[in-house]
Amino acid sequence: MFSKPTTEQLLAGIAEQLRTTVMAEIQTEPTKILLQQIDQILMVCSRRAAHEIAFVHEEAQRIAVLTGKDMGAPASLHLDEVVAWYHRVSVALSDEVEAAFVSGDQSRIDTARVALDARSAVEMQILGALDLVGRG
Amino acid sequence: MHNVNEMPARIAAFFAKVEPGWKNVKVDSYEVMTGGYSRLLARAEVTHAGGHETLVLRGDPPKDRQLIETSRQQEYELLCVVADHGVRTPRALYFDATGADLGTATIVLEYSKCTSFVPWFNAGGSLDGLHLRLAEAIAFYQSVPIDKLPASMERHASWDAYMTKRIDAWRQASHNHVESLPIFHYVAEWLDAHRPPEAPLVLRHGDFQSSNVMISADGQFEMIDWELAGIGDPREDMGYFKAVAQAMPPDLLDDTRIEEFCARYRELTGMNELQVNPATVAYFLILGVVGTVEQLMQGGAKWATGENHLFTSVFNMSSVVFGQSMWLAAASQLSEPMKRIAAAAQGGK
Incomplete structure (x- = not known):
């Protein structure tokens, strides 16, 4: 397969063409708003495509260290199997959060919280800026 | 409301039914409005022998294009209650509960001057x-x-x-x-x-x-x-x-x-x-x-x-x-x- 331009580059390139060339041809306001939303989602996809398999593995490693539990591994690096495994990792973290609060152990709650903050930081890195186009 | 081209005729027929006193009803314009994420919104200008009405239509999108599922019936009833209480909100004037007239369940509201x-x-x-x-x-x-x-x-x-x-x-x-x-x-x-x-x-x-x-x-x-x-x-x-x-x-x-x-x-x-x-x-x-x-x-x-x-x-x-x-x-x-x-x-x- 040709690996370059990367998926990240291709998606960002499509977004740029929509923004700079197609947008000027759009006449109706609802379609302009849709195009702005598509632009934002394409940029999210671009950032995700570059890192998502690595991101979920890094998160699973963090959770394994924080909880002392083995998170296992996906059956392969094909995205469907990675996503199925990541769901199991997320369930483990959700269960740990609930167990931490039930225990009342503040250090255990704080430990779970560290994992959640890291997860949120990655999500925000992927999101970039939020612009609620079409509202107001 | 799903078919914009049909709407002027549908609106005219709707008012012939709900406002039989209005004569010579003419829909001057029908424009899709932006701003509503979850429901279809449109503005209609309607002229009749007794005057001119600017109205907002708020209806359900097709089922597979609904962002969220909520009840137009409940919304219509609530709009009537809050407006009667004196809350500042555009009044709900008419309601097509089944969509038989306007193509989808639709509340017809007064157009806000705000x-x-x-x-x-x-x-x-x-x-x-x-x-x-x-x-x-x-x-x-x-x-x-x-x-x-x-x-x-x-x-x-x-x-x-x-x-x-x-x-x-x-x-x-x-x-x-x-x-x-x-x-x-x-x-x-x-x-x-x-x-x-x-x-x-x-x-x-x-x-x-x-x-x-x-x-x-x-x-x-x-x-x-x-x-x-x-x-x-x-x-x-x-x-x-x-x-x-x-x-x-x-x-x-x-x-x-x-x-x-x-x-x-x-x-x-x-x-x-x-x-x-x-x-x-x-x-x-x-x-x-x-x-x-x-x-x-x-x-x-x-x-x-x-x-x-x-x-x-x-x-x-x-x-x-x-x-x-x-x-x-x-x-x-x-x-x-x-x-x-x-x-x-x-x-x-």
């Missing part, structure tokens, strides 16, 4: 005193007696029962999603561990944000888009307003205004400082959004499984990503203040 708040602000509108007007607007619609609200709205056995259900909605939103959402579980547990003092249950708007308020020439707020309304905690709409303002300024409840806002609201409602203060409002910045978050996540899940083809469902998941970072930060800041408030409330009993 200006949308966000564009008004972006054009240089002054915020002076508006946080007080906001407190007054909220206190007023919350004064609608619960027994006057549509029978279809869920009544709750107690405030505690209501809060338990709302908090659990965070867990359920994760369980019902296409993947587990650990931050939702944290939010639920944190909210449960830091409950505020009890408050009387009232009408809540449910989507009370700057893009759902308009401003009149005399500087008063008018509320629109009541589709997510229900009966709930009075601080939910305040927190929700603040939550959305984090992503879409201006924030009328920022640090410079929140104390005065709370004081004005307490003055109007008789609630006390332990019930309504910057910390309890911020608590509901988290809890108050759960209804919308549930709906947005359901929309995203249905898109992922192919049951929904509305691109906005995907786009709106970005708001939840942003929200998660905000809820975590708010929980960190509020843990100690909420513990102090709970202790003071216990001491006062």
Whole structure:
């Protein structure tokens, strides 16, 4: 397969063409708003495509260290199997959060919280800026 | 409303039926409006022998293009109740409950002469005193007696029962999603561990944000888009307003205004400082959004499984990503203040 331009580059390139060339041809306001939303989602996809398999593995490693539990591994690096495994990792973290609060152990709650903050930081890195186009 | 080309004829036929006294009805224009994320919106100019009407049509999109599922029947009944109570909101004038006439379940509203708040602000509108007007607007619609609200709205056995259900909605939103959402579980547990003092249950708007308020020439707020309304905690709409303002300024409840806002609201409602203060409002910045978050996540899940083809469902998941970072930060800041408030409330009993 040709690996370059990367998926990240291709998606960002499509977004740029929509923004700079197609947008000027759009006449109706609802379609302009849709195009702005598509632009934002394409940029999210671009950032995700570059890192998502690595991101979920890094998160699973963090959770394994924080909880002392083995998170296992996906059956392969094909995205469907990675996503199925990541769901199991997320369930483990959700269960740990609930167990931490039930225990009342503040250090255990704080430990779970560290994992959640890291997860949120990655999500925000992927999101970039939020612009609620079409509202107001 | 699904077929724009049919609408002038449909509207003319509709008024021949509901306003038999109108003669020579002519639909001068029919324009799709932007701004409604969840429902179809259009503006119609209608002339008849007795005068001219500017109307707004608000209807359900096709099933596979619905961002969220809500009842037009309930919304119509509520609009009638709140308008009769004197709440500033565009009046619902007609209702096609089945869509037999207008193509989909549709509420026909009067066209508001007010200006949308966000564009008004972006054009240089002054915020002076508006946080007080906001407190007054909220206190007023919350004064609608619960027994006057549509029978279809869920009544709750107690405030505690209501809060338990709302908090659990965070867990359920994760369980019902296409993947587990650990931050939702944290939010639920944190909210449960830091409950505020009890408050009387009232009408809540449910989507009370700057893009759902308009401003009149005399500087008063008018509320629109009541589709997510229900009966709930009075601080939910305040927190929700603040939550959305984090992503879409201006924030009328920022640090410079929140104390005065709370004081004005307490003055109007008789609630006390332990019930309504910057910390309890911020608590509901988290809890108050759960209804919308549930709906947005359901929309995203249905898109992922192919049951929904509305691109906005995907786009709106970005708001939840942003929200998660905000809820975590708010929980960190509020843990100690909420513990102090709970202790003071216990001491006062």
